[in-house]
Amino acid sequence: MRKPPSLVYGVDERPPRSVTVLSGFQHAALISVNLIYPVIIFRVAGVSPASVAALLSIGFLVLGIATFLQANSRAGSGYMCPATFTATYLAPSILAAKAGGLPLVLGMTAFAGLVEGLVAPALHRLRAFVPVELSGLVILLIGFTAGLVAVRTMLGDMGHPPDADEWLAACIALAATVLLNIWGRGLARMVCALIGMAVGYVFAALTGVLTAEDFAAIAGASWLAFPALHIPSWSFDFGLAAAFAIAALAAAMKALGTLTVCQRTNDADWVRPDQARNFRGVVADSAGTILSAGLGGVGINTSTPSVGLASATGVASRTIAYATGAIFLGLALTPKIAAVLAVMPRPVMAATLLFSACFIVINGLQVVTSRLLDSRRTLVIGMGLLAGAAVEAVPAIAAGATEGTRAVLGSSLVFGTVVAFLLNLAFRLGVRQRVTLAIDPAAYDPAQVEGFLRKQGGMWGARADVVNRAIFGASQLVEAAIEHGQAEGGLELEASFDEFNLEIRLRYRGAALAFPLARPTIAQIQEDDGARQLAGFLLRRNADRIRAEQNGAQAMVWFHFDH
Amino acid sequence: MAMEITQADQGGIPALSVSGRIDSTTAGSLQERLSELVRAGSRGLIVDLKQVAYVSSAGFRALLIAAQLGESSRCTLVLCGIAGEVRRMFEMGAFDQVFTILATREECAAHLAGTTAA
Numbered sequence: 001m002r003k004p005p006s007l008v009y010g011v012d013e014r015p016p017r018s019v020t021v022l023s024g025f026q027h028a029a030l031i032s033v034n035l036i037y038p039v040i041i042f043r044v045a046g047v048s049p050a051s052v053a054a055l056l057s058i059g060f061l062v063l064g065i066a067t068f069l070q071a072n073s074r075a076g077s078g079y080m081c082p083a084t085f086t087a088t089y090l091a092p093s094i095l096a097a098k099a100g101g102l103p104l105v106l107g108m109t110a111f112a113g114l115v116e117g118l119v120a121p122a123l124h125r126l127r128a129f130v131p132v133e134l135s136g137l138v139i140l141l142i143g144f145t146a147g148l149v150a151v152r153t154m155l156g157d158m159g160h161p162p163d164a165d166e167w168l169a170a171c172i173a174l175a176a177t178v179l180l181n182i183w184g185r186g187l188a189r190m191v192c193a194l195i196g197m198a199v200g201y202v203f204a205a206l207t208g209v210l211t212a213e214d215f216a217a218i219a220g221a222s223w224l225a226f227p228a229l230h231i232p233s234w235s236f237d238f239g240l241a242a243a244f245a246i247a248a249l250a251a252a253m254k255a256l257g258t259l260t261v262c263q264r265t266n267d268a269d270w271v272r273p274d275q276a277r278n279f280r281g282v283v284a285d286s287a288g289t290i291l292s293a294g295l296g297g298v299g300i301n302t303s304t305p306s307v308g309l310a311s312a313t314g315v316a317s318r319t320i321a322y323a324t325g326a327i328f329l330g331l332a333l334t335p336k337i338a339a340v341l342a343v344m345p346r347p348v349m350a351a352t353l354l355f356s357a358c359f360i361v362i363n364g365l366q367v368v369t370s371r372l373l374d375s376r377r378t379l380v381i382g383m384g385l386l387a388g389a390a391v392e393a394v395p396a397i398a399a400g401a402t403e404g405t406r407a408v409l410g411s412s413l414v415f416g417t418v419v420a421f422l423l424n425l426a427f428r429l430g431v432r433q434r435v436t437l438a439i440d441p442a443a444y445d446p447a448q449v450e451g452f453l454r455k456q457g458g459m460w461g462a463r464a465d466v467v468n469r470a471i472f473g474a475s476q477l478v479e480a481a482i483e484h485g486q487a488e489g490g491l492e493l494e495a496s497f498d499e500f501n502l503e504i505r506l507r508y509r510g511a512a513l514a515f516p517l518a519r520p521t522i523a524q525i526q527e528d529d530g531a532r533q534l535a536g537f538l539l540r541r542n543a544d545r546i547r548a549e550q551n552g553a554q555a556m557v558w559f560h561f562d563h
Numbered sequence: 564m565a566m567e568i569t570q571a572d573q574g575g576i577p578a579l580s581v582s583g584r585i586d587s588t589t590a591g592s593l594q595e596r597l598s599e600l601v602r603a604g605s606r607g608l609i610v611d612l613k614q615v616a617y618v619s620s621a622g623f624r625a626l627l628i629a630a631q632l633g634e635s636s637r638c639t640l641v642l643c644g645i646a647g648e649v650r651r652m653f654e655m656g657a658f659d660q661v662f663t664i665l666a667t668r669e670e671c672a673a674h675l676a677g678t679t680a681a
Contacts, residue, residue, distance in 0.1 A: 446584055446586060446617070468648050468651075472617065472648065472652065475586070475617060475619065476619050476620065479586055479587050479619050479621070480619075480620065482587075483587045483621070519656060519657060522627060522631070522661065525623070525624050525627055526624065526627060526628050526631060530624055531587070531620045531621045531624045532620075534620035534623060534624060534656070535619070535620035535621075537656070538619075538620055538652070538655060538656055541655045541656070542655060
């Protein structure tokens with residue numbers, strides 16, 4: 001593993017104490033915004049403010065332990081990848097909270113943690129059935145439902161309709177967050193949501209949105225105490241299993257993506273994900289969720305913003321993860337902070353959640369559009385999205401569901417994902433994974449090669465950037481074979497795809513091309529043979545792997561692109 | 564998509580706007596056009612590749628030969644409008660370190676005005 005020049009402290013390095021402490025607090029502040037998720041779920045479950053505070057202290061404890069677990073190279077991935085509460089489990093947890101209170105939330109969360117751990121070894125293979133654009137749809141639906149929870153929180157889903165002060169508090173908290181996010185710099189920008197929450201709290205305190213009862217709850221909390229650990233009761237509902245299983249799969253995929261970012265951040269020569277470390281990382285993530293459910297908390301996941309911050313600051317040492325974990329453990333011993341969070345005014349919750357939901361939605365859209373989408377895939381994503389939206393917009397769909405169909409029709413996340421998954425399976429029929437194009441050198445039209453690969457890329461749902469590389473490679477190869485390989489008769493271009501690999505083969509009668517390792521000099525390029533040498537060099541640089549064979553008069557060139 | 568070349572004047576400097584593909588079938592005519600302008604005695608030459616979708620080895624060779632010819636005739640070749648896939652192709656062949664590449668024609672004209680004044 002070679003450290004990239006942009007990285008100041010790699011995963012195995014030890015930064016000075018001052019950097020460790022400051023970075024630890026920065027990560028803890030960034031992650032603390034997500035405490036909004038357990039607060040919302042506990043409120044919907046009807047948990048009293050005092051109990052919410054106690055559960056949040058336990059939540060800090062869980063985040064601390066899970067962060068330690070992930071940073072350990074034997075138990076977890078060994079990377080600086082702290083744990084956080086997540087929007088992924090928000091919608092299913094709210095369904096569980098409404099249906100069966102806290103015991104059902106905890107039981108279903110434990111189930112989700114178990115599912116995440118079970119799918120961990122098979123995640124790599126699942127890509128064929130859950131392609132990237134479908135993962136993007138799941139993220140999109142998570143953001144969509146989180147945004148709706150924000151709106152419903154504000155509009156009185158959890159009590160009386162908002163008054164003028166509450167509307168103003170929400171607008172001020174949202175405005176502060178957005179202003180810092182767009183025009184802020186450095187640390188202020190990174191923790192803009194936390195500052196926005198603080199501004200909302202201050203306004204709520206000044207206008208009476210935070211009541212005397214809330215202040216009494218904060219005043220009554222001690223500064224230092226061990227969290228009150230107890231074995232909570234769990235319950236299980238088969239009707240919610242699909243919702244939690246899909247959320248668990250989304251959490252596992254997100255953990256996989258975050259851990260891959262960690263690897264890329266730390267290794268300048270990174271080529272492909274380290275499956276063993278990813279497996280340990282996803283298992284550690286699932287263990288964190290099971291631990292959380294066991295102690296009375298909600299689902300957790302790896303913190304993508306935190307990993308992004310590590311990459312941006314160049315401080316990706318696992319020592320920082322240990323510092324962040326220690327800060328969480330310290331917060332678990334400070335009930336006063338948990339009490340402040342437990343009385344979070346709903347305008348603050350709504351504003352923060354709305355802000356976060358916007359980014360989750362766009363993140364999902366970006367993942368969806370990173371793939372070429374033909375008509376089939378457009379329908380898969382479009383139908384899935386509209387199916388999810390229909391459940392939220394037409395309550396009669398869920399209300400009219402039978403006992404057997406409620407598991408699917410009762411949740412926008414589940415219904416949208418199931419519709420897209422089934423359509424994806426159906427549309428896979430008839431899509432050939434290996435296709436060929438016959439090329440007549442006498443009537444060669446470059447648009448033919450580009451159109452062929454772009455159309456196939458859309459049918460396969462291949463990544464747009466990889467297809468662009470394949471188009472350049474195939475076009476340059478055919479051109480060079482005709483010009484310099486003296487291809488006689490027809491050429492056969494073959495493309496094959498299997499979700500992990502995109503391969504191109506060109507067969508023709510003529511001389512095989514050479515692929516020099518170094519670029520020919522400027523003087524060499526200007527010679528008669530220059531374009532051929534340069535073509536060979538560009539083709540080598542363009543593909544991840546390349547091979548040429550000469551078998552009698554027959555030549556074959558093979559390109560491989562990692563996908 | 565065939566290649567098309569249109570010529571305009573950018574602050575007294577000839578500016579060629581190229582569109583389409585620069586490959587083995589079109590590189591020859593681009594090289595010829597560039598050479599004509601160099602031989603006509605221009606002190607600088609702007610080549611705008613904003614509308615270009617693909618440059619093959621033959622295209623890079625044509626641009627290099629024109630740049631070398633310009634150098635021997637004290638005519639500086641400056642490229643602009645290189646983005647997306649075409650930029651990737653330039654970077655892949657390390658041609659971004661061989662040619663002077665600027666963002667816009669205006670920047671190219673200002674650069675050439677400074678070069679010729681010096």
